[in-house]
Amino acid sequence: MEHGRRATLKDVAAASGVSRATVSFVLNDTPNQTISEATRARVLQAVQDLGYKPHGIAKALREGTSRIVVLQIDSGLDGNHSRSYLRGLDQELTEHDHLLVVRHGPAGEESARRVLNAINPRAVLIFGEPYRNGRVVEDEGDARDGPAAHVALQIAYLAENGHREIALAVPEATPPSAARRWFAQVAAGELGLPPLRDLVVPRPRDAGTAAIAAFRAANPSVTAIAAHDDDVALRALTALHDLGVDVPDECAVIGFDDTEYGALFTPALTTVHIDAEAHGRHAARAILGLNPAAPGTAPARVIPRQTV
Template sequence: MTEGRRATLKDVAAASGVSRATVSFVLNETPNQTISEATRKRVLRVVRELGYRPHGIARALREGASRIVVLFIASGLEGNYSRSYVRGLDEELAANGHVLMVRHGPTGPDAAKQVLDAINPRAVLRFGEVYQTGHELDDLGGGWRDGLAAHTALQIGHLAEHGHTAIALALPAEAPLAEVRLGFAQQAARSCGLPPLRSLVVPRPREAGAAAVAEFRRTAPEVTAVAAHDDDVALRTLTALRDLDVAVPGECAVIGFDDTEYGALFTPPLTTVHIDAEAHGRVAAREALGLDTAGLVPAPARVLVRRTV
């Protein structure tokens, strides 16, 4: 074989002294073939020695789809949850001979069609899709057990345990799941016996955020704690409170959500909710491949107690 040239099925067959069909049967573990164990071992040894890898396009034509799974992540959904989800999804797919491709940005029909036409993936997944289709309680774990609803309840419950009864939910100007989060937060507040939450939009840039928080505090002076949509909004809220000379947590407590590394670097360090979604990603991978999902138990979400509550 020429130096640097990729080994082919023909090369493996020639080096093994068998037909290309036999090599294919061995690699695909085709049932009902009378291939001796010695021949099978010889073929696999040659495969290793030559570094042979099946050609993706040829395999896609044979199997009817490529071994690529595509994940769309809409803007605004990046965070610790998505990172750990992607990690679990990627590792589980790799363990089962598939490759993950992640696309950030638009997730609509046109974007999906472009991918389908280009690579014919095994499956197309949309991160957080269940929360954008009106079935927000059908997520992995059943919503209130181990999904976004439960994680939101953990955040609101932590503030309630610290004696806060007047709470606001801080939201970004635009977020794919803002309405869902607000709905879950209101349900969590009712479960804790709290009055309805106030909502507060904290926009960019810094000056706009400070102005919004100042106006909110003028109209809702009873609010003593803010639960943020995510750590990014929490840090914008903390910055605004600092610019307004409001003591945290003395005058107003703040809790983040989804634990970015920046929260621990802020002064005061941000209390937040940490969510490990690796098992969720592994479940999604197995479901996409039609495999059993038994035994995959997500790690429970937890509050990282720092100094803003």
């Protein structure tokens, strides 16, 4: 076997002088198979000598419900929160010999039923559902981590830079936006700021520019925009550019979740970076019924660039 290459079932069969089917029967302790103790011992010794480990995907597909976890994620979610969550969830599941299957797109009832019928997973997760609802890893009231703390960090950064009249920009009026608005208003109140102004920034570009123009005309005292995510922040920056508004001197903008596209924009977008790897690991351990102990969460942080 080549140095550094992972041992395969074929390698074990060759080393023990039996067929791959026999190796599989031994490893799976398949009933109704007549295999001598000498052969069984030879196969197990080859497994130990070669450091063979069953392929996780194959094992998951064989065992179905005990080895597969499905994560449903909106195809439009692409930030450090989702990427780090996926990384933590996948790593923790892999360490416990489980397989993560990720489905992108809308999670309709019929679609979910087909998944359950086809692969009988151990669990189906909806990405971001606990986060949007304000539930965090250890405690719903945890002030160090989770949506309330992350939104508070965003609003506080604007306040620290002298902004009092702030708009909260969202893509549309949806339940997640309502939850986000509540967290932001609580943060503003705790900082002694006036209530945040509501701002919906729609697509396409012309509609977004028109919305920003109308908002600024109706709210001339607003000097900063806290965006629902980096996508909305970039829509706002584009609209402000089209309107000839100087950023950040006339209007500051801060994003959320650092998709990294903001760093390519001019001016480069100030944003909040969220690392949710530990969240993913905690979710995996909860699914597997394990002690929730896992690496502590990394605190969110502001990435200062040029728009605040």
